Amino acid sequence: MNYQIELRHLHYFLAVAESLHFRKAAERLFISQPGLSTQIKQLEQALHTQLFVRDKRKVVLTPAGEYLKAEVEYLLNHLELTKKQVQHIGNGELGELRIGFLGSAMQQVIPDLLLLLKKRFPKINTTLDELSNTAQLNAILKDKLDLGFVRLSRVPKGVALAPVFEDTFSLVLPKNHSVTVENFKGMQQFKEEEFILFSAAYSPLYYDTVMSICEDAGYVPRVSHKSVHAQTIFKLVENGLGIAIIPTQLQNGFDMAVKFIELRKIKQRAVLSVIWKLDNRNPVLKQGVDLLLRN
Template sequence: MSYQIELRHLTYFNVLAEELHFRKAAERLFISQPGLTRQIRQLEILFGALLFERGKRFVRLTDAGRFLKAETDILFSQLDYIRVQLKKIGEGKRAALRIGFIGSAAQTVIPDILYRLNRKHPDIDVSLNELPNDAQVTALLDNKLDFGFVRQQQAPAGLSLQKISEEPFALVVPAKHPVHAKNFRSLRQFEKENFILFGRDYSNDYYQLVMSIFSDCNFIPRVHHQTVNALTIFKLVEKGMGVAIVPASLKKGYDIPVRFIELNRIRQRSQLSLLWNPASRNPGIEALLELTR
């Protein structure tokens, strides 16, 4: 008579909400269409709300259905997270940490931090994931990531931030460019050059920081945005496509014939930060934070 909502209902709902077609959804779920119909109706009765609008020749989500879809997406991603963590803990590990990082941090601090973490807490499993700045922010908010190493100085809403390191920016120019560290005076010397920069969609925070370098010397550069990795930028500079501004530490680890000019006299510096979600209950979070402060 009075059933209970089960994960089965929510799984079926979730697939139907994507397919919006009972037969196709049933197929994807490896069950028959009448079975799906019945489970969905049950769910609607249990929630006391209509989830799908069934037209004569179409199926649509109602407002309630749209809301539930968003919620079940989150619910299932949490269940996945629970599964992963439980598996680890069951194997005697303390936790699994999912760490994201931007490419430009891979050479510098990350290896050191991971080494120390593993030595102090060998019972914490770490998985690494190279991701753009803003992608890490959304992943952290969706609980798809436990930590993010990003280049920004302000904590986005809902996340906590800790400064890891700071370094000057550097100009990247072709190896045989007339300007070098000795005769460099101002960015104005590059008025006629193209600047290859990371696009705003990569990280708005980082973008605005770099743009403020130009506005500080009252100079509007010709900009060519690229959302690619350091190596590609160096290659573009080498080929004479323009000059770039990157964090100075990027010069380590690459062997490309380009010249780096450190911008020591400007106020802007590139800050590498650690981001995490303070709402997360992952026991590994405390362990890593402890190492970095």
């Protein structure tokens, strides 16, 4: 029998492909396991291709199934995006701009962009999602974000990268630390200190840059703690568990018993960039990019 592929087949396939377990996928979809198995068999017959290898112990995707999983994720995401954009346009709006960002972008770049968008294009809706560099890049590639604000030095082919803000770095020290702005001579003064850094997985470029700041001073820093949140880093510093190096603007908005020394004379800078997918079809992306690059 020749089956036609319907949308439900793709939803059912994706549920099994994600869980690799027919019973769990059936429970998630609120259908019976035999019914789900029938739907998957129909899809395999329609494609003339086996998508899963099944035995009593496990379920695995075939190479064709792996390929289809990525394509179905893209198709269903694009369908959901299209539905939302149509609803926005139907309500008299221009559309929605989905923005990912690192926490430091919220100090100036994101607020400035949102205010400009509200002033110039009041009918563009925006959504914000704070994510790591890697998570933003993956979301951009899968069309789950339109813009990402990251600290990356390179991106894959098909993704645009443009610097939008350059900042200095600052030391974060406990309030009672003996080094002050007045007696600060250089990073060599902190050779014996323990450092608290943003995780390398969260921001590899930041991590490598901070390591290079210390290496230029003649040593490799001893990293005692890592975090993805500035507030956590400041709290650890406040309690005397180490010192930190952050983009200077990140010090704004916190009230803790720490002090900052701006590292103006070092060559390293904290560069924040915007990324977007060149073939993204979101009709409002161009307005957002143009505003950023002009301002």
